[in-house]
Amino acid sequence: MSQPAIAITGATGFIGGRVARALAGAGLPLHLVVRNRDKAPTLPRAEVAVAAFGDRSAVEHALNGIHTMLMVSAAESATRLAGHKAFIDVAAAAGVRHVVYTSLMAAAPDAVFTLARDHFATEEHLRASGMAWTFLRDNFYLDFMPVMVGDDGVIRGPAGSGRAALVSRRDVAAAAAAILRNPSSHAGRSYDLTGPEALCMAEVASTLSTGLGLDITFHDETIPEAYESRRVWDAPQWQYDAWVSTYMAIASGAMSRVSTSVEDITGRAPQSLADFLAAQADPAEAS
Template structure:
């Protein structure tokens, strides 16, 4: 049985949806903290069990009869994240899984400027030490994060962020399709994958231009000093430690940690990855197309 954790979350849910187009529902199980949130999968014949990375006993039950376990990384940073991942890895090994898969990041490195990438590197070391074959899905940076960073730009007309470098912003839907393909073809990729990225690496200057074209509103990019951005975050209620970690995204992008573009995702998908312009068109609150294409911005860029 293929077990997927975090199936109530944005990525995990989409992975299960895609997986069900490839394998029978009876061969799929999900581990979720709140089973009711996965009721739609249960209704399709998927085995739904409660499991938490902070409760090893619950994972022993959730991972029972596992042939493969996909561990979707937690929304935490630092040692808390790594420890929870270790608990899940140990539970998968104890359950007899032939392979453990993990949603890592293209920038996974012990020397990364971005804390989660250091956490992913530590988790990959735990996978290597587990003694079980593993696949680490080195996902590109979520395109949804680029949308979030645009913040109030649709109202203010400005994207005010620290200096950045190019980032391979990649759609959740594509990463979910790739994970499902790898799960359905056990052993297709052993160890860390190449970077699973979209076809372009873009800066926020690029994104501002794309957002302008997609929405028909003029969006300009303004660079804020790192310390000013940190103070704005803290002033808005973000804990100081978290604000520092968020700044790490920009430091890492300036260092080129997220700039790689690789064809592996396209090969797994059998098509071109979704362009960021498409993601923006779908997720920004109001696009030119929504207004009936009354501006030249309805043309779109890159897809």
């Protein structure tokens, strides 16, 4: 009897794509659920299905016969939670048995980081779905730290002296791939995925300065200053709230706990920010 394929959403993105390549390399059959077929990776033993989270008919067709699935959270939007819930409902109706979901550390109904509230609500919907679940509660991605630097070399935000145990997307993908190879042993488990250390933003700036060969500093804004400085970008209010509360969550201490889950799951120590920057400078390591 042939092994059922593992469905992977977000296979055109970094995490989903990296998981897909790892599992394809292990010889596992895959079902890549994407929005744009032209962007789907070409992999051995991988079929491609086109479906957006909110398209019930397409999702039902894409998940027919699937037992296990990686659900990579959708892009940030005002309607993301509704899309997540609709997708979960169709997955359960289609007979999916186990969902591995990329959530967020400190997800809670009253989380300081506003988008973590959507992750918590998604987790609760999965718990109530009847399907088995595994939650990967990622810390903030250290990959995005260079993006936080302004054109003037300053990182600005109300993070104070709070710390975050930043994790690389590479390590999140490695953990997800390891779990999907043997999902039953991880059913009903929630993992905080972090890097090896918790850094304050001043330390992030210093590490970036060394790793990138630039002069980067951190300016601790007040919350009103943070909102005002971001008004230069035309964005909806929920986006301003998300940008500012990223730093507020760090200040609160909610993102500071260092977990051993990445190494426990993958057998490999997670990247630090310095490790990540060094790898990015080496094309062979960054790929």
